[in-house]
Amino acid sequence: MKIAVFGLGFVGLTTAVGFANKGIKVSGYEVNKEKVEMLKIGKIPFFEKDLDEALNTAIKTNLIITSNINEALDSADVIFYCIGTPMGEDGSADLSFILKALEDTAKNIKICKQKPILIIKSTIPPGSLKDIFLPFLKKLELVENKDFILANNPEFLREGYAYDDFMNPDRIVIGSDFKIEKIVEIYSKFDAKVIFVSPNTAEFIKYLSNTMLSMMISYANDMSIIAKYIGDVNTKKAFEILHMDKRFYGNPANITSYIYPGMGFGGYCLPKDTLALYKQAKNKGYESILIKEILNINNKIIDFHIENINEDKNANIGILGLSFKPNSDDVRDTKSLLLIQKLINKGYKNIYAFDPISNDIFKNTYNVDVKYINNIDEIINICNTLIIATAWKDFENLEIKNKKIYNLRYI
Ligand SMILES: NC(=O)c1ccc[n+]([C@@H]2O[C@H](COP(=O)([O-])OP(=O)(O)OC[C@H]3O[C@@H](n4cnc5c(N)ncnc54)[C@H](O)[C@@H]3O)[C@@H](O)[C@H]2O)c1
Incomplete structure (x- = not known):
């Protein structure tokens, strides 16, 4: 099994290093040459606990870092796309970087193993896979399920805990209308449930998760404003005591019945x-x-x-x-x-x-x-x-x- 990881930012580097340290051959592909040079000598361009040590282990064993797409795709079974999806001008997600990476893959698809599995790990709006990426690949004259398989796999890691979160996931979500055995095989090395759902559902789950977090933060801030207007409220204490509610504890926490x-x-x-x-x-x-x-x-x-x-x-x-x-x-x-x-x-x-x-x-x-x-x-x-x-x-x-x-x- 060989995995290629496109984009070596927070998510991609963690993914590439993580899979490599689980014993899988990985090539990490990055367009930023400066980043590639740093990573090759085991240096990380950002701070992420434990990742530098893990990178140094990986580059001595199963991981190669490259800016050469041919080297990256050579005999790859599975390609993970961990490319940025920044805010576009009108506020919607800019998918152009992923499209470019898919196009580059399509041009070189013959180098991959037969029928490679392309997995989008980036956060993409619900519907992207079916409405944008699949038609795009078809336009490039690739035939779904003959030339390639396309799926998504949203990532839930938190910056600051990226490596630990990646190595100890609470759930693995795969957006695909059918079970993909190779993906099951890869994730069998992790102690987490692998859940197959439709691509739209997988994409939605990532936004479900992030918007819930945003909502909770804004809720807490709104309440802190209300507390100030009421007066004589110890906001810090109030929130600390709120957190003692036993509904927040346990797995799954009881509070989930309210969400x-x-x-x-x-x-x-x-x-x-x-x-x-x-x-x-x-x-x-x-x-x-x-x-x-x-x-x-x-x-x-x-x-x-x-x-x-x-x-x-x-x-x-x-x-x-x-x-x-x-x-x-x-x-x-x-x-x-x-x-x-x-x-x-x-x-x-x-x-x-x-x-x-x-x-x-x-x-x-x-x-x-x-x-x-x-x-x-x-x-x-x-x-x-x-x-x-x-x-x-x-x-x-x-x-x-x-x-x-x-x-x-x-x-
Ligand atoms: N940062 C997080 O905590 C986090 C967590 C979960 C999901 N995500 C999502 O994962 C995706 C990646 O996030 P990130 O924080 O790792 O972004 P990032 O900007 O740190 O990394 C993206 C990398 O992709 C590279 N790249 C761009 N185009 C490329 C191409 N065609 N081929 C190869 N490399 C290319 C860039 O140079 C960059 O190094 C985003 O969709 C983000 O929303 C991020």
């Missing part, structure tokens, strides 16, 4: 408290657009789901779950109520509902035109369309055949 799509938050606390803080900050002179938007999205998401529900208005619609969250019979501000009301407003006439423990309390609290069913099999039997509205465990492994299911909690 999951569904129908929005309901219940007694989150809706009223989020709104109350927004109002208070506004009264004090600071309007938090972030909190306002958190509330807006919480209203929008249910309309988004309702728009996507398209059934015969006389069909029997079964609502699975009435409490605001599983393992609770609290129905205060439950999203199931809004869902039912909005379905009725949309013209649905026959709505049935089942909750493992909240039927009675829901019925006694709200006056809505719903037929309550006390047994899961019965509601499945009666209704051709089922809407999962609360993420009860009971709904996870149901044997349901020939029914339309709207899984609004993504369980």
